[in-house]
Amino acid sequence: MMGPSAYLILSGILFAIGAIGVVARKNALIILMSVELMLNGVNVAFVAVGSYMGDPTGGIFAFMVMTVAAAEAAVGLSILIAIYRLKETIDITELSVLKW
Numbered sequence: 001m002m003g004p005s006a007y008l009i010l011s012g013i014l015f016a017i018g019a020i021g022v023v024a025r026k027n028a029l030i031i032l033m034s035v036e037l038m039l040n041g042v043n044v045a046f047v048a049v050g051s052y053m054g055d056p057t058g059g060i061f062a063f064m065v066m067t068v069a070a071a072e073a074a075v076g077l078s079i080l081i082a083i084y085r086l087k088e089t090i091d092i093t094e095l096s097v098l099k100w
Helices: 005-024 028-053 057-087
Strands: none
Touching: 005 028, 028 057
């Protein structure tokens, strides 16, 4: 059986790609997708460590993260649709809707 190190490296790579996507991109939809990628990287780490320890807690935490990610996607996409209808763009550099 393979140890958790390969899975943790994969998890770190997924998280780093997601973090770079959040920092480097200006499209709000791509940013949401990058956040989902970061959450999937965390899920891989939870499941890998839980499997290595023989404890189902990692899978339970991963399930909880997936429920939060689904709610985040639904709320985020609805906010994006509302902003697109108002400003006709989802480029975050052009948005100042939430500023006073």
